[in-house]
Amino acid sequence: MTTAAMVVGMIPLALGIGEGAEQQAPMAHAIIGGVITSTLLTLIVVPVIYTYLDDLKVTFFKLMGKKKTV
Structure with a gap:
């Protein structure tokens, strides 16, 4: 929700609408891209990497013949 509000709020600035907005358009592009x-990193990449590392840990303990400790 916050991301959508930020992106939608930056669209007029990114399009250069309004007085003096042409100078600030590159900053708006950077903000939109960064947000x-x-x-995407927070909601997709980090959980996927965490899942892969957790599966790797379980596989490692199975191969070593040890019980998984918490």
């Missing part, structure tokens, strides 16, 4: 990238 979208950080959201």
Whole structure:
């Protein structure tokens, strides 16, 4: 929700609508890209990497013949 509000709020600035907005458009592009990238990293990439590492730990303990400790 916050990401959507930030991106939608930056669209007029990114399009250069309004007086003096042409100078600030590159900053708006950077903000939009950064917010979208950080959201994707937080919601998709980090949980996927965590799941893979957890599966790798379980496989490692199975191969070593030890019980998994918490």
